[in-house]
Amino acid sequence: MDRYESGREGDAPAAGFAPRRAVTTIYLPEGVDAHAERPSRLGEHSTGVGCLYVPRLEQADLSVLEEIIADSYRRVTG
Numbered sequence: 001m002d003r004y005e006s007g008r009e010g011d012a013p014a015a016g017f018a019p020r021r022a023v024t025t026i027y028l029p030e031g032v033d034a035h036a037e038r039p040s041r042l043g044e045h046s047t048g049v050g051c052l053y054v055p056r057l058e059q060a061d062l063s064v065l066e067e068i069i070a071d072s073y074r075r076v077t078g
Helices: 038-042 062-077
Strands: 016-019 024-027 051-054
Touching (some): 024 062, 038 051, 038 062
Antiparallel strands (some): 016 024, 024 051
């Protein structure tokens, strides 16, 4: 459970995915910027502050996606 400066507490997933018709969303709690150049090697995608949007997983470099998710998980749980 995380405690914020405001005193509020809450649980958040260490890795999150939302498969949708148009894109698969990968939630990165520490933000996309924490992953340096990796998203540029992923293939077609777009980003938000804390999300990667991948329109076609079959065309993405899944080894890069695995690196991003594993690194994100380590950062959040480590």
